[in-house]
Amino acid sequence: MKKIMIKITLALLTLMLVTGCSTTEIDDTEDDTLTVAMELAYPPFETKDDQGNPTGISVDLAKAFGQYIGKDVEIVNTAWDGLIPSLQTSTADMVISSMTITDERAEIVDFSNPYANSLLAILANKDANITSIDDLNQEGKKVAVKIGSTGYIYAQKYLTNAEIIGLSDESACVTEVIQGKADGFLYDQLTIYRNYIANQDTTDAIFIPFQDTESWGVAVKKGNTELLTQLNDFIAEYQANGGFDELTEKYLKDEKAAFDELGFKWFFDLDDSNE
Amino acid sequence: MSNPFLIKKDEKPSVAKIMFNIVLVALIIYLIFYFSLKVLGIVLDFSFVIVMRTRIFDGFIMTIIISILSLIISLAIGIVIAMGKGSSLLVFRYFSNAYVQFIRGTPLIMQIYLFYYIVGTAWGISNRILAGVVILSIFEGAYIAEIIRGSLLSLDQKQIEAARAVGFNKKQIIKIVILPQMMARTLPALTGQFASIIKDSSLLSLIAVIELMQTFREITAGNYNFFGGYIFLGCLYLILTLPISYISSRLEKSFAYEN
Amino acid sequence: MKIKLEKISKSFNSEQIVLSDVNLDDDIQTLAIIGPSGGGKSTLLRIVGGLLYPDAGQLLIDDKLVTFNEKELLQYRKELGFVFQNGGLFFHLTALENITVPLVKVHHYTQKEADKLAIELLTRFGLKDDMYKRPAELSGGQQQRVAIVRAVAAKPKMILLDEPTSALDPEYTNEVLDTINELKKEGMSFIIVTHEIGFARQGCEKVAFLKDGKLMEYGLSEEVFTNPKTKELQQFLSKLLEWN
Numbered sequence: 001m002k003k004i005m006i007k008i009t010l011a012l013l014t015l016m017l018v019t020g021c022s023t024t025e026i027d028d029t030e031d032d033t034l035t036v037a038m039e040l041a042y043p044p045f046e047t048k049d050d051q052g053n054p055t056g057i058s059v060d061l062a063k064a065f066g067q068y069i070g071k072d073v074e075i076v077n078t079a080w081d082g083l084i085p086s087l088q089t090s091t092a093d094m095v096i097s098s099m100t101i102t103d104e105r106a107e108i109v110d111f112s113n114p115y116a117n118s119l120l121a122i123l124a125n126k127d128a129n130i131t132s133i134d135d136l137n138q139e140g141k142k143v144a145v146k147i148g149s150t151g152y153i154y155a156q157k158y159l160t161n162a163e164i165i166g167l168s169d170e171s172a173c174v175t176e177v178i179q180g181k182a183d184g185f186l187y188d189q190l191t192i193y194r195n196y197i198a199n200q201d202t203t204d205a206i207f208i209p210f211q212d213t214e215s216w217g218v219a220v221k222k223g224n225t226e227l228l229t230q231l232n233d234f235i236a237e238y239q240a241n242g243g244f245d246e247l248t249e250k251y252l253k254d255e256k257a258a259f260d261e262l263g264f265k266w267f268f269d270l271d272d273s274n275e
Numbered sequence: 276m277s278n279p280f281l282i283k284k285d286e287k288p289s290v291a292k293i294m295f296n297i298v299l300v301a302l303i304i305y306l307i308f309y310f311s312l313k314v315l316g317i318v319l320d321f322s323f324v325i326v327m328r329t330r331i332f333d334g335f336i337m338t339i340i341i342s343i344l345s346l347i348i349s350l351a352i353g354i355v356i357a358m359g360k361g362s363s364l365l366v367f368r369y370f371s372n373a374y375v376q377f378i379r380g381t382p383l384i385m386q387i388y389l390f391y392y393i394v395g396t397a398w399g400i401s402n403r404i405l406a407g408v409v410i411l412s413i414f415e416g417a418y419i420a421e422i423i424r425g426s427l428l429s430l431d432q433k434q435i436e437a438a439r440a441v442g443f444n445k446k447q448i449i450k451i452v453i454l455p456q457m458m459a460r461t462l463p464a465l466t467g468q469f470a471s472i473i474k475d476s477s478l479l480s481l482i483a484v485i486e487l488m489q490t491f492r493e494i495t496a497g498n499y500n501f502f503g504g505y506i507f508l509g510c511l512y513l514i515l516t517l518p519i520s521y522i523s524s525r526l527e528k529s530f531a532y533e534n
Numbered sequence: 535m536k537i538k539l540e541k542i543s544k545s546f547n548s549e550q551i552v553l554s555d556v557n558l559d560d561d562i563q564t565l566a567i568i569g570p571s572g573g574g575k576s577t578l579l580r581i582v583g584g585l586l587y588p589d590a591g592q593l594l595i596d597d598k599l600v601t602f603n604e605k606e607l608l609q610y611r612k613e614l615g616f617v618f619q620n621g622g623l624f625f626h627l628t629a630l631e632n633i634t635v636p637l638v639k640v641h642h643y644t645q646k647e648a649d650k651l652a653i654e655l656l657t658r659f660g661l662k663d664d665m666y667k668r669p670a671e672l673s674g675g676q677q678q679r680v681a682i683v684r685a686v687a688a689k690p691k692m693i694l695l696d697e698p699t700s701a702l703d704p705e706y707t708n709e710v711l712d713t714i715n716e717l718k719k720e721g722m723s724f725i726i727v728t729h730e731i732g733f734a735r736q737g738c739e740k741v742a743f744l745k746d747g748k749l750m751e752y753g754l755s756e757e758v759f760t761n762p763k764t765k766e767l768q769q770f771l772s773k774l775l776e777w778n
Binding site: 081084085088089090104105107108147148152156165166167168172175179181 | 316317388401481482483493496498499501502
Binding site: 431433434436437438439440441442443444445447451452455456459 | 583585604608611612614616618620621622623624625626635636639640641684
């Protein structure tokens with residue numbers, strides 16, 4: 001009996017050692033399909049049409065890129081938290097989901113060159129007396145943020161006096177502000193603006209910039225330099241051919257007009273952006 | 276020499292045999308995880324546990340507190356509703372039925388949003404933890420009501436007849452016969468329900484109650500270490516639920532005297 | 535004990551007539567109630583035991599009217615002992631507790647007195663070694679004997695037994711009937727519903743034959759069994775004795 005047990009243990013150990021020495025990884029960049037992951041909960045960038053099909057700015061961008069490199073594009077709806085893991089596990093080739101380029105994220109994934117600007121803004125409850133970011137950074141103030149977003153990162157770092165409420169949905173954050181359960185919601189300008197317009201009785205939008213401009217990039221698995229190069233070339237060309245202007249015209253006409261009036265830099269206006 | 280992997284029909288395996296096979300299973304599970312992660316190119320990193328130990332501990336305690344409070348309140352709700360279902364006051368009976376149907380027929384996620392953002396706001400409940408405990412209790416109460424009702428109905432009528440024959444009055448029948456027998460029937464199922472409460476409490480993360488799940492969501496959102504994070508989270512929940520399962524099966528055995 | 539049944543009737547669900555117009559007036563020491571299944575025997579026993587309410591008629595015990603409401607019946611039941619066909623012992627209590635708990639809670643014995651009496655009785659009937667066992671750990675015969683001890687412990691006026699051996703394996707029947715016989719010799723009076731015709735005939739002074747809810751024959755066992763008057767009883771007896 002002892003003999004058999006020893007033999008088995010040795011066999012298992014050998015198995016472990018042998019497989020531990022090889023490096024097998026799934027490699028599917030030879031496919032003809034480009035798998036693009038995004039969270040379809042962020043109109044008009046990533047959303048669904050009435051039939052439930054993916055639609056939006058990022059979807060159009062992904063399809064344009066697919067055409068550019070001659071591959072079919074498959075859009076995979078993924079929860080925000082699952083976007084980076086999907087790259088880590090190679091279940092997606094790239095992520096176009098209005099994701100801000102940050103140093104922390106850049107350690108885990110590789111980002112393309114920026115394709116849009118984003119600045120944080122505040123959606124405040126009308127009765128909360130918030131006029132600037134400092135008003136939010138007070139003891140007793142409650143700040144709603146979407147977990148994992150740059151608003152969340154900013155709040156954790158800088159709004160140390162306030163109570164931070166981390167929720168998984170943007171809509172939950174907006175609801176909390178409307179109901180007064182939170183004093184402010186920290187998120188990108190465009191979304192804040194749109195939600196303010198939809199809830200003018202209960203909310204205010206604060207656009208005073210309080211941080212350096214951030215940019216959005218396309219994320220790919222770390223080390224995927226081939227895809228990255230293709231993306232950067234594509235972005236430059238798309239920009240030069242007025243592709244972004246077309247997108248603006250199609251999806252964000254009113255918002256551009258409002259931003260122009262407020263004197264804000266437009267999303268796709270990358271000329272003065274620094275990395 | 277007996278086969279180290281198999282046991283004969285009524286054989287009780289020796290300690291050595293048990294240990295050997297447990298180690299074998301642990302090894303198999305480890306190997307499955309190890310290969311899966313290797314193939315995906317992922318390296319597990321648990322160093323965050325040290326760095327984040329205070330937050331993890333706080334989240335763990337909060338889960339325990341919420342679960343215990345919910346257990347107590349849902350038990351109370353369950354008893355009331357179980358009695359209500361058999362009540363001769365029709366309003367009480369119909370309400371109890373509707374309550375159980377609704378709560379058991381809809382997902383907890385939906386109930387959390389419904390009760391917190393709609394009902395809770397209307398009634399001015401702003402404390403998240405309080406709201407969370409209330410919502411969880413209302414949810415689990417419906418399930419507990421069914422457990423209690425089931426055991427009430429399964430009571431042997433002959434026992435009650437014997438109790439009357441022996442001369443017990445109504446109070447005595449309840450105290451000496453019904454309650455002890457019901458405890459025997461419900462206790463194992465109730466402990467199982469406690470494990471459910473602990474797991475279901477993780478959904479309170481949706482309204483940002485800082486319990487274990489929310490704590491890990493926040494931590495992994497910052498360090499992008501999803502795999503290490505969620506594997507460790509799983510282990511923490513197991514630390515809570517495994518002892519409960521064990522107690523539940525011990526209770527079942529000790530109350531098996533009816534057979 | 536003097537028992538008087540006057541026009542006792544009972545039906546279930548207002549459709550099924552179980553007992554119809556049962557009349558009896560006698561001083562009973564030991565009585566067997568026999569008859570085909572569904573004839574109303576168990577129902578009659580339960581009415582006499584105060585466990586079921588008759589729809590019509592009266593019951594008088596020792597010339598006193600038995601009032602059928604829970605409050606009065608509670609007192610009434612304390613003076614009787616009941617043994618069920620099966621499932622009568624409380625299965626979450628030990629054999630000993632099954633006997634002592636009623637003694638303490640209903641008959642106000644002290645715990646010490648109850649323990650002493652219970653142990654005495656159990657020892658007498660050879661159940662001492664099984665005292666601390668729960669009913670599930672006892673054989674059918676042992677369970678019924680414990681049930682009988684429980685019924686007689688508080689020295690009731692009479693014990694009522696509802697087919698105490700019907701659910702038992704044949705090998706246990708005798709030990710139970712022997713126990714009842716022992717008690718009879720000590721002066722215990724009882725009414726027993728049974729299919730054990732031998733016991734009915736030899737162990738019981740009087741017998742009542744119930745069929746289709748009617749009391750068809752009644753009298754001293756000696757006489758009734760040797761000379762059954764009604765056709766129904768004759769048929770019943772001949773059928774029973776077919777395989778004997």
